[in-house]
Amino acid sequence: DIQMTQSPASLSASLGETVTIECLASEDIYSNLAWYQQKPGKSPQLLIYYANSLNDGVPSRFSGSGSGTQYSLKINSLQSEDVSIYFCQQNYDSPWTFGGGTKLELK
Amino acid sequence: EVQLVESGGGLVQPGRSLKLSCAASGFTFSNYYMAWVRQAPKKGLEWVATISTSGSRTYYPDSVKGRFTISRDNAKSSLYLQMNSLKSEDTATYYCARHPDRWWYFDFWGPGTMVTVSS
Numbered sequence: 019d020i021q022m023t024q025s026p027a028s029l030s031a032s033l034g035e036t037v038t039i040e041c042l043a044s045e046d047i048y049s050n051l052a053w054y055q056q057k058p059g060k061s062p063q064l065l066i067y068y069a070n071s072l073n074d075g076v077p078s079r080f081s082g083s084g085s086g087t088q089y090s091l092k093i094n095s096l097q098s099e100d101v102s103i104y105f106c107q108q109n110y111d112s113p114w115t116f117g118g119g120t121k122l123e124l125k
Numbered sequence: 126e127v128q129l130v131e132s133g134g135g136l137v138q139p140g141r142s143l144k145l146s147c148a149a150s151g152f153t154f155s156n157y158y159m160a161w162v163r164q165a166p167k168k169g170l171e172w173v174a175t176i177s178t179s180g181s182r183t184y185y186p187d188s189v190k191g192r193f194t195i196s197r198d199n200a201k202s203s204l205y206l207q208m209n210s211l212k213s214e215d216t217a218t219y220y221c222a223r224h225p226d227r228w229w230y231f232d233f234w235g236p237g238t239m240v241t242v243s244s
Binding site for chain 2: 019050052054060061062063064067073105107109110112113114115116117118119
């Protein structure tokens with residue numbers, strides 16, 4: 019199985035700041051990487067697919083990048099509504115696996 | 126508007142069975158692969174099962190293979206998950222989710238239904 023390692027596990031940032039979350043795959047996943055946002059008490063929502071494609075309706079302050087085994091999610095100009103847990107997921111090879119999550123809080 | 130609504134969760138004893146349902150609306154259900162994803166309390170996400178548009182192909186991780194069965198009824202726009210021989214480690218919120226266009230990520234999720242396996 020492909021292991022997905024996210025870092026950091028938790029993150030505290032101020033409004034307006036730029037934050038970056040990393041996701042490392044145990045093998046090359048050829049950009050088959052999605053990012054999800056899970057707000058408290060809610061189900062996950064798709065943010066980005068194929069490493070850097072923004073899902074419909076997602077604010078442009080979110081962006082994804084990376085290739086091979088290393089990927090990142092960047093949030094520019096942090097807003098209060100961005101407080102969430104963020105998960106990456108590889109969709110290159112079954113079983114589809116998720117990172118452990120990054121909890122983003124406001125400082 | 127795409128809507129997925131799960132039902133059927135609850136408290137069940139170890140070793141027993143439970144069947145979850147998901148009612149879909151707002152899209153042509155028969156055109157999409159569908160899936161179940163679970164999340165143990167305060168834990169991460171785990172993919173549980175996927176089914177093809179016709180239901181002829183199903184996919185599972187080793188953790189549930191042989192115990193869980195995913196199925197669908199396209200006429201009723203409904204997805205199901207039959208869970209047998211339940212274990213305490215199956216305790217989780219179970220989400221119904223849609224695969225977009227044969228991609229293996231998930232573009233819409235339901236609100237989830239909680240399953241607690243305990244004596």
